Amino acid sequence: MKAMIFAAASAALFVSACGGGQTSNQAGGNAGASGAEITGAGSTFVYPVLSAWASDYQKQSGAKVNYQSIGSGGGISQVKAGTVDFGASDQPLSSEELAQSNLAQFPIVIGGIVPVINVTGVEAGKLRLTGPLLADIFAGKVKKWDDPAIVTINPGVKLPSAPIAVVHRSDGSGTTFNFTHYLSQVSPSWKAGPGEGKTVSWPAGVGGKGNEGVAAYVKQLPNSIGYVEYAYVLQNGMNYASLQNSAGNFVLPSAETFSNAAATADWGKAQDFNLVMTNAPGANAYPMTASVFILMPTSAKDPSRSKAALDFFRYVLNSGQEQAKKLDYVPLPAELVKQIEAYIGPRIK
Amino acid sequence: MTAHGPIVKSHSAAADRVFNLVTGGAAWLVLILLGATAASMAWGGRLAFETFGFGFITSTDWDAVGGKFGALVPIYGTIVTSIVALVIAVPVSLGIALFLTDIAPRWIRGPIGIAVELLAAIPSIIYGMWGLFIFAPFMAAHVDPWLNGTLGPLPLIGPIFTGPPIGIGMLTAGIVLGIMIIPFIAAVARDVFNAVPPPLKESAVALGSTRWEVLSRVTLPYARSAIIGAIFLGLGRALGETMAVTFVLGNAHDLSISLLMPSNSIAAAIANEFTEADAELYRSSLIALAFLLFVVTFIVLSAAKLLLLRINRAHGRTS
Numbered sequence: 145m146k147a148m149i150f151a152a153a154s155a156a157l158f159v160s161a162c163g164g165g166q167t168s169n170q171a172g173g174n175a176g177a178s179g180a181e182i183t184g185a186g187s188t189f190v191y192p193v194l195s196a197w198a199s200d201y202q203k204q205s206g207a208k209v210n211y212q213s214i215g216s217g218g219g220i221s222q223v224k225a226g227t228v229d230f231g232a233s234d235q236p237l238s239s240e241e242l243a244q245s246n247l248a249q250f251p252i253v254i255g256g257i258v259p260v261i262n263v264t265g266v267e268a269g270k271l272r273l274t275g276p277l278l279a280d281i282f283a284g285k286v287k288k289w290d291d292p293a294i295v296t297i298n299p300g301v302k303l304p305s306a307p308i309a310v311v312h313r314s315d316g317s318g319t320t321f322n323f324t325h326y327l328s329q330v331s332p333s334w335k336a337g338p339g340e341g342k343t344v345s346w347p348a349g350v351g352g353k354g355n356e357g358v359a360a361y362v363k364q365l366p367n368s369i370g371y372v373e374y375a376y377v378l379q380n381g382m383n384y385a386s387l388q389n390s391a392g393n394f395v396l397p398s399a400e401t402f403s404n405a406a407a408t409a410d411w412g413k414a415q416d417f418n419l420v421m422t423n424a425p426g427a428n429a430y431p432m433t434a435s436v437f438i439l440m441p442t443s444a445k446d447p448s449r450s451k452a453a454l455d456f457f458r459y460v461l462n463s464g465q466e467q468a469k470k471l472d473y474v475p476l477p478a479e480l481v482k483q484i485e486a487y488i489g490p491r492i493k
Numbered sequence: 494m495t496a497h498g499p500i501v502k503s504h505s506a507a508a509d510r511v512f513n514l515v516t517g518g519a520a521w522l523v524l525i526l527l528g529a530t531a532a533s534m535a536w537g538g539r540l541a542f543e544t545f546g547f548g549f550i551t552s553t554d555w556d557a558v559g560g561k562f563g564a565l566v567p568i569y570g571t572i573v574t575s576i577v578a579l580v581i582a583v584p585v586s587l588g589i590a591l592f593l594t595d596i597a598p599r600w601i602r603g604p605i606g607i608a609v610e611l612l613a614a615i616p617s618i619i620y621g622m623w624g625l626f627i628f629a630p631f632m633a634a635h636v637d638p639w640l641n642g643t644l645g646p647l648p649l650i651g652p653i654f655t656g657p658p659i660g661i662g663m664l665t666a667g668i669v670l671g672i673m674i675i676p677f678i679a680a681v682a683r684d685v686f687n688a689v690p691p692p693l694k695e696s697a698v699a700l701g702s703t704r705w706e707v708l709s710r711v712t713l714p715y716a717r718s719a720i721i722g723a724i725f726l727g728l729g730r731a732l733g734e735t736m737a738v739t740f741v742l743g744n745a746h747d748l749s750i751s752l753l754m755p756s757n758s759i760a761a762a763i764a765n766e767f768t769e770a771d772a773e774l775y776r777s778s779l780i781a782l783a784f785l786l787f788v789v790t791f792i793v794l795s796a797a798k799l800l801l802l803r804i805n806r807a808h809g810r811t812s
Contacts, residue, residue, distance in 0.1 A: 217771035309659050314744030314761075316557070316769020338558065342769050345556035350661050350755040351744030353765055364630055365659050 180452035185212040186219015186232035187318055188354075189373060190436040193253055193471045194232070197464045201456055209456055216318045217342065223247065223439045229453040231439040234318020235342065236418045246442045248491045250417050250484045251435040252460060254406050254474040256374040257323050258397045258432070260362050260382045263289060265302045271385040272297050272394045275330030275423070275431060278387070281369060282310055282327065283337060284348030289367060297388075304367060310349025311361040311370035316342040319355065322434035323371050326422035330431075371432075374402070375472040389431040390423050397430055402474040405433035411480050417487070435476075440492050454492055461485070531787060538781025540774055549781060555746040555757075557770075562778035564785060566746045570663060570756035571786070574738060575731040577667020577752065582674045583724055589675070590682035591708060606683065613676035621740035624669040629741055632668075633660030637753055640664075656753025659743075664752040666742040670734055674727035681723035681801075685716040718800045725797030732790050735760035759786040 184194075191213035198209035214222075216233040223231030224245045232252070242249055259278060261271060273281075277293055280286040286293055289303040313320045321342045328335040338344040350365075352358040355372045359380050362370040369385075374397055377384055386394040395401045408426030409419055421433045438457060444450035461484060465475030476484070541549055541562060552563025589609060593602050637658035644654035656662065689712050697707045713720070735758075743755020744765055759782050770776045 215768040217769040221771060307657055309657060314739070315765040316771075338556075341558040342771075343557045343766060345554070345558065346745060349745060350659065351765070353739060353744070357740075360625060361661070364625070365633070365661070368659075 180207045180449065182207060182209045182230070182449065182453045182456055183211075183228045184209065184219075184230040184232060184453070185214050185222045185228045186439075187216045187234050187436050188213040189234055189255060189318055190232050190253060192375070193468050193473050196467050196471060197456075197460050200464070200467060201459055204459070205455070207452055207456065215316065216321075217316065220439065223441065226441065226445060229440070229444070229449050230457075233437050233439060234434060235321045236416075236420065236437050237439065238418055239415045242416050242439075247439050248416070248442050248488065249437050249439050250457075250487055251476060251480065252438045252457065253465075253468050254402050254421075254433060254435045254476060256397050256402045256430055256433050256474070257319055257326075257371050258374055258377045259385045259387065260359070260370050260372055260377060261385055262362050262364075262366060262368045262383060263304065264366065265304070266383065268383045269386055269396050270301055272301075272388070273385045274388040275326065279327040279331030279334040281308055282312065282346070282348065283334060284310065306367040309365045309368035310346075311358050311365065311368050312346050312349050312351055313343070313358060314351025314353050317354075318342060318434070318436075319371070319373055320344070322420065322422055323432065325420050326432050329423045378472050387431050389427075389429055390425055391427045391429070393427060395428060395430050397432075399469065399472075399474045401428060401430035402433045403477055405429035405431070406435070406474070406480060407477045409433075411483055417484075442491055444492075450492060454488060457488075458485070531784070531791075534780055534784040534787055538777055538784045540777035541781035544774060545778075549778070550785070553746070553748045555762075557766075557772070557775050560772065560774055562774070564759070564778075564782055566748050567757045567759040567762045567782060568785065569748060570742065571732055571758040571760070571789075573663050573752070573756070574667045574670055574742065574758060575728055577664060578670035578674055578731045579724065579728060581668055581671030582678055582727055585671075586675050586678035586682055586723075586727070587720070589679040590686050591712070593683050594686040595704070595708065595712070609676050609679050611676075612672070613680070617673065617734060617737040620669055620673055620737035624665065624737060624741040628669060629660035629665055631660070632665050633658050636660075636664075640753065652750050653752055656749075656751040658753070659755075661741055661743045662751075662753045662755050663742065666738050666756075666758075667752070669737050669741055670731045673734065673737060674730050677730055678723045678727040681726060682716075682720055685719040685723065686712055688719075689715050718803050722797045722800035725793050725800065729790050729794045729797065732793065733760055733786060735764050739764055759783070 191211065194209075194211050198211060202208055211232075212218075212228075216235055219228075219231035220233050220237070222228045224247070237247065237249055241247075259273060263271070273294075274297065277286065277297070280293065286308065288305060288307055290305045295303060321340065324334075324338065324340040324344050328340045338347060350361060352361040352370070355376045358370040359372050359376050359382065362368045362372075362382065363380065372382070376382070377397065384397060386396045388394050404426045405421050405424035408429050409421045409424045411417060411419060417437065421435055423431050424433060440450065440453060461476065461481050468475050545552065545562065548563065550564055550568065552561070553565045554561040554563045555566060556562070589605070593606055597605065637656070637660060640654040641656070641658060645651050693711055693715065694707055697711045702710065738758050739761035742758060742761055744757055744761055745755040746757055747754060749756065763779050763783055767776075767779055770779055
């Protein structure tokens, strides 16, 4: 608990420090517009884009968004406790859990999880993997790169006869939740074995701390495979594999294939947007697509703060999605934005 | 003047009392904090101890999805990396200390002594980054394949040095820890060697002892328990080290005899997993881990203090 409070406090310090810089920047043009203050906590994955949105929004409206990136689990417990105006989580809550804590939930931005590899002689995107094969590699059942299971779907790719070094996350993470959720969907043996969760009992490999830890390990260990958020693939220029989706096509991670997954996911039927997009049905949908969810109380203690937060998210849904693209996140499909607006109107007061 | 005396005296007596109270309070506060820390960790970990009982210490399970937790892997990883660290740090530190006190020319003692002390000032995160980006690739490219090739085929000790040459594992973590604790052991050892009464050494030399005989028969036996105390101080530091270890240990909940395999340590497990440990039992298990670490380091450091105390007393008698 102490560590959590410390993390929250340091994150708050950091955010307020950034916020401070922002205020002085805009002081010339928009002096004195104090505006409301909105507080939030949770997912570290959404933090870069959320802070970009927050500074844009502050310039425009004067309202200050104070976001503490303490992890999805921490965000959920803080919004339940009512200490923040909104929480952000990589893992959606079930409708029952939302009802119990009087919370509402909606997606805000999309990202993808990419299998990254470090195999000499294999060009970026040339290696093909299927979901069950990925599960077997991470389960330590497929141990070598020239295993027949890999070779048969990769004709023409020169694979070394070297053991596969598996790299996973050592810390609890929404990325791991989405990754293991996907593996559980496509591999019955993975579902029975490690299962899905923000951290699981890994049968093989080494653990890196955070996306950056996994990225560093994969870049250093020859013949390794790991999984990181899409933005880390681009920023670090990493080698990655294509993945077979549920329609049977091998798709590469890209903004386009992520939004295909978001568009073909059946949001309309998912109550409270309780939907994990992995293994989406579209022909050109990327199978490990994930979204970040915002959690808000349905009847806040202070409705004016809730309203200020909603104004911020309406701004994000309408004008913030371009900013998301610049930071290698994927905007929500227009159809989904309409559904979200219809959802929040009557629910959050 | 005589009328003045008592007033001054009573004034100073009252000041003394306040001074005693304040300093005594500060000293007691430390003890109270220590007790409160131990108690709150035991209390926080009670759910894990109740649920798993003694099995918490002997089980290798660490499954957040299934809600099964056991501390054996982190305990094992903590102890093994610390032993590796000591195997490396103790001879090097004693060598540094003996060189600085008995062998080195006087002009070189200052610079080397300061350099050793500066090692202690490097933040552990720097050791971690250095370990991950420079030392681990070196181990993977040169040391691990050599160990696999030469020591791996040997009977009995072979399995200890057989494993994937990835440069990340208990051996790498132990070596980085060893480098980290060298300054702590070396600094205490140097002071202890300096405290050996010169007449003892001079007598040995007068009797015709070689330099090596003076070291092995006079200096080392005289300082023995203080040296053990210094080693325990280093061990205490190694047991609780977090950041440097988590970068190069691999953070995998696997129990393996091989030093080349990744493992986990208590401090690294807590640092990695606490933020997202949202289940009650999960969090309690991590706090229980912290309690176990506290108990172990408390015992080690108490032993160190006792041994250092003994040499001080012995030294007091001789001089």
